[in-house]
Amino acid sequence: MTNYRETIALSHKGAMAMLSAAVSHAEKIAVPQCIFLVDASGETIASIRMDGAKYLSMHTARSKARTAASINNPTGAMPVEFGVAAGIASQGGVTHLPGGLPIRFSGKLAGAIGVGSGTGDQDFEVARAALSAVGADPV
Numbered sequence: 001m002t003n004y005r006e007t008i009a010l011s012h013k014g015a016m017a018m019l020s021a022a023v024s025h026a027e028k029i030a031v032p033q034c035i036f037l038v039d040a041s042g043e044t045i046a047s048i049r050m051d052g053a054k055y056l057s058m059h060t061a062r063s064k065a066r067t068a069a070s071i072n073n074p075t076g077a078m079p080v081e082f083g084v085a086a087g088i089a090s091q092g093g094v095t096h097l098p099g100g101l102p103i104r105f106s107g108k109l110a111g112a113i114g115v116g117s118g119t120g121d122q123d124f125e126v127a128r129a130a131l132s133a134v135g136a137d138p139v
Contacts, residue, residue, distance in 0.1 A: 015045045017133050021134075022113070022115065042065070061114040063100075064116060067100050072109050075100035114127075
């Protein structure tokens with residue numbers, strides 16, 4: 001057993017490429033979005049609220065990203081009752097809403113993206129476009 005572990009992190013260049021790809025895809029489908037990128041611990045790396053995106057979606061997009069990083073899986077699959085209880089217990093830090101995806105490179109967690117202001121499918125579509133832009137593992 002070692003006394004350390006190796007980690008990876010998304011660079012600011014990668015974060016900007018992801019934001020740019022997400023915004024471009026959201027514009028293509030004509031759905032203004034709120035987009036959050038977090039590191040593996042759930043701390044914000046970058047975010048944007050596109051013109052016309054819903055204000056409250058900034059909060060849900062961040063929660064989606066933090067949840068996806070915490071569980072290392074897409075959001076939206078947990079039972080609603082558990083998701084609501086977890087959201088209350090974490091003061092909104094956890095959500096059951098779809099739109100959050102982990103960012104992985106070669107299976108290693110680097111962070112997560114949360115997208116909000118569209119339907120769950122639209123949010124996932126925009127998030128996947130961002131993952132693709134940096135060569136992250138598809139989810």
